[in-house]
Amino acid sequence: MKNILVATDFSPEAHHAFEVAVQLAQHTGGQLTLLHVLEDADGAGGAFSTVGGPVSGHSIDQIFTLKLLETTKRRMHALQAEATQLAPGVPVQDVVEVARVGEGILAAIERCEADLVVVGARGHGATEHFFVSSTTERLIRLAPCPVLTVKHPELAFKVQQIVFPSDFAEDATEALAGLRRVLATFPDATLHLLHIAGGASDHVAQQQMQDFAQQHQLAHVVVAEVAANHTSAGIEEYTRRVAADVVIIPTHVRSGLSHFLSTSIAETVATHAFPPVLTYHFAS
Template sequence: MKNILVATDFSSEAHHAFEVAVQLARHTGGQLTLLHVLETIEDSGGGFSTVGSPVGEDSINQIFAIKLIEATKRRLNALAAESLRLAPEVPVHETVEMARAGEGILAAIKRHAIDLVVVGARGHGAMEHFFVSSTAERLIRLAPCPVLTVKHPHAAYEVKHVVFPSDFSAEAEGALDGLRAVRAAFPEATLHLLHVAADSDGHVAEQQMRAFAQQHQLGECETTEVDARRTSAGIEDYAKQIGADLVVIPTHVRSGLSRFLQTSIAETVATHAFPPVLTYHFADA
C-alpha cells in the first residue's frame, strides 16, 4: 500500500478519500498520485463535457477544453499543496486522464503501477458527480489492485480495529494475501474475524474460527458470529457496533463460491458501511 492513487472528482466524499490516503501514505512511507478524469465525448464527435457544456471541433470549444484542463490542474495543485501541509514527507504527483471515469482510473492504475486506489463513494441515488456508487462498484469488479472506498471524514485516521468477514471455509484460505498485507501495515490493530449467519446458513463455531486464525498465522483475533437477514447488513452493523476503522473483503469473479467472496457483497458493503472498506481480488491457487 505504498504507491497510492487518489481518484478525485473534487466532491466532499473524494476529499474524505484524499485525507485518508494522505495518512495511509505517511504511515506506510508511500507516495500519492492525484488523478482527475475529464469525461470525453462520444466517438461520433458531439456530446457534452463533464460540466454539461456542448463539445465539438470548432475553436471556441477547443478553447473551452483547454481552460477546463487548466482549471483541473489548478485544483489538483491545491490538493497537492494541502497534502504537503498535512504530510510534507509524502511525495505527490498529479495527473489528468481524458476518458470516461471508470476507464480513466483503470488506465491510470496500469500506467503508474498503482498498488492501492482510494476513492470516495456515495450510496445509490446521488447523481451529481461521477463518484456515484456505480463507479466505485466498477472499480471493485475490474481494478487489478485493491480498492479502498471512503464515505465519511476521518481527519485523524488510525487503523485500530479491522473486520474480516468470512465463512472460514477452504475457499477462504486462498483469499488471505490482502488481509496479511493489512496485518503487516497495522500490526497493532485488533483483527475481528466475523461470520454472519444469514439466509438459514449454518453456524460457524468459535473454535473453527480460532483454528483458522492459528493455521494461517493471523495472530491474536477477536471472533464473532452474528445473525442477520442479509450478509452485507450483518457486516455493516457489526462494523458500526465495534467502531471499526477498516473492513477487509476479498472477492472472486468465479461464481459458485462462498457468498462471502461474491463481488455483490463487497460492492454493497463498500458503498454503505460507515468505515473505509478495502476490497481486492484473489486468484485460485
C-alpha cells in the same frame, strides 16, 4: 500499499478519500498520485500532467476542454499543497485523464502501477458527483489492485479495529495474502473474524474461525458472529458495534464460489457501510 492512487472529482467524498490516502502514504513511507478524469465526449483520450502538456495520447484542441483543464490545474495544485501541509515529505504527483471516468481510472491504475486505489463514494441514488456507487462498484469488479472506498471524514485515520467477514470455507485461506498485507501495515490492530449467520448461532462456524486464526497464526484476534437476513446488513451492523476503522472484503476472480466472497456483497458494503472498505481480488 506504497504506490497509492487517489481519484478525485473534487467532491466532499473525494476529499475524504484524499485525506485518507495522504495519511496512508505517510504511514507506509509511500508516494501519492492524484488523479482527475475529465469526461471524454469525443473519445480523444489521453493523460496530462498539470505541470505541462500531454503525457500521452492526443492534444486537447477544444476551447471548452482547455478551460476545464486550466480549472483542474488550479484544483490539483491546491490539493498538492494541502498534501504537503498534511504530510511533509510524501512525494505527490498529479495526472489528468481525458476519458470515460471508469476507463480513465483503470488506465491510470495500470500506467502508475498502483498498489492501492482510494476513491470517495456516495450511497445509491446520488447523482451529483462522478464517484457514485456505479463507478465504485465497477472499480471493485475490475481494478487489478485493492480498492479502498471512503465515504466519511477520517481526519485521524488510525487503523485499530479491522473487520474481516467470511464464511471461512476452504477458499477463505486463498484470500489470506491480501489480509496479511494489511495486517503487516497495521500490526497492532485488532482483527475481528466475522461470520454472518442466517438464523441461530452456528457453533461449527465459530470453531472454523478459531481454527482459521490458529492455523494461520493470526494475532490480536476476536471471533464474532452476527445473525442477519442479509450478509451485507450483518457486516454493517457489526462494524458499527465495534467502531471498525476498516472492513476487508476479498472477492474471488471467478464467480460461483463462496457466497461470502461475491463482488455484489463487496459492492454493497463498500457503498453503504460507514467505515472505509478495502476490497481486493484473489485466485485459487
